[in-house]
Amino acid sequence: MQALVLKNVSKSFGGIDAVSKVDLTVMTGESRALIGPNGAGKSTLFNLVTGEIPLDEGRILLFGKDLTREPVQKRIASQLGRTYQISNLFTQLTVQENLFLASWQTRRKKASLVATLFRSWRKFDNQRRYLAKIAHRVGLADKLDTTVDELSHGENRQLELGITLAHRPRILLLDEPMAGLSAAERIFMTELIMSLKPEITVVIIDHDIDVAFSIADQVSVLHHGAIIAEGSPEQIEKNREVQQIYTLSRQSKDSDHA
Numbered sequence: 001m002q003a004l005v006l007k008n009v010s011k012s013f014g015g016i017d018a019v020s021k022v023d024l025t026v027m028t029g030e031s032r033a034l035i036g037p038n039g040a041g042k043s044t045l046f047n048l049v050t051g052e053i054p055l056d057e058g059r060i061l062l063f064g065k066d067l068t069r070e071p072v073q074k075r076i077a078s079q080l081g082r083t084y085q086i087s088n089l090f091t092q093l094t095v096q097e098n099l100f101l102a103s104w105q106t107r108r109k110k111a112s113l114v115a116t117l118f119r120s121w122r123k124f125d126n127q128r129r130y131l132a133k134i135a136h137r138v139g140l141a142d143k144l145d146t147t148v149d150e151l152s153h154g155e156n157r158q159l160e161l162g163i164t165l166a167h168r169p170r171i172l173l174l175d176e177p178m179a180g181l182s183a184a185e186r187i188f189m190t191e192l193i194m195s196l197k198p199e200i201t202v203v204i205i206d207h208d209i210d211v212a213f214s215i216a217d218q219v220s221v222l223h224h225g226a227i228i229a230e231g232s233p234e235q236i237e238k239n240r241e242v243q244q245i246y247t248l249s250r251q252s253k254d255s256d257h258a
Contacts, residue, residue: 009058029198033216041225081169103166138162154185
């Protein structure tokens with residue numbers, strides 16, 4: 001089954017194409033890496049999929065449903081999850097409280113307004129047990145009562161992923177999940193993401209190509225907003241055009257710092 005399908009998706013800003021006629025198909029249970037130099041349009045493409053910015057043309061289908069014109073909330077309800085380059089957490093609340101707030105809207109039986117206002121969140125035993133499982137999965141089982149401002153940067157990343165998992169996504173968009181992590185934290189996060197397969201379809205953006213290739217079944221390469229190559233990590237690694245783009249990208253960075 002097709003988890004995510006993009007058909008002729010385009011977006012421009014001030015007449016400049018950020019995403020240009022992108023066709024992309026990600027199958028259910030697949031892990032897909034989306035790579036490309038800075039400014040290639042990767043995060044913009046994620047924003048189009050989640051509905052945070054409207055596309056100019058094209059269609060977006062999620063598990064066969066056309067969500068092209070649907071709001072963000074409808075896409076989340078269709079079990080689309082996403083993490084961001086910069087964590088956005090309630091720093092004065094505990095890990096457990098952050099997870100509870102994130103998971104509240106996914107409860108099958110909604111409590112009445114009165115119950116919500118006057119019943120302590122700690123009395124929702126089933127929900128707390130579910131959140132404890134999420135915390136264990138992301139390596140924060142011993143941090144449930146720790147406030148976010150006491151966590152390390154890596155633990156913040158783990159919590160952000162846990163919050164996304166609390167929504168019970170079927171497809172997960174990960175935007176630079178390794179940013180700022182130590183080598184040990186990268187190994188842990190890589191293993192964690194790989195453990196999600198095939199239960200959750202994963203699409204990941206990461207500048208560390210070794211990490212992206214170790215996670216991905218298939219790789220799509222964006223350049224100037226267009227997909228220029230697709231294939232297995234081995235095929236992409238041998239692709240001359242991709243090699244040239246990354247060589248030019250490194251040369252550009254070197255000249256900027258000269």
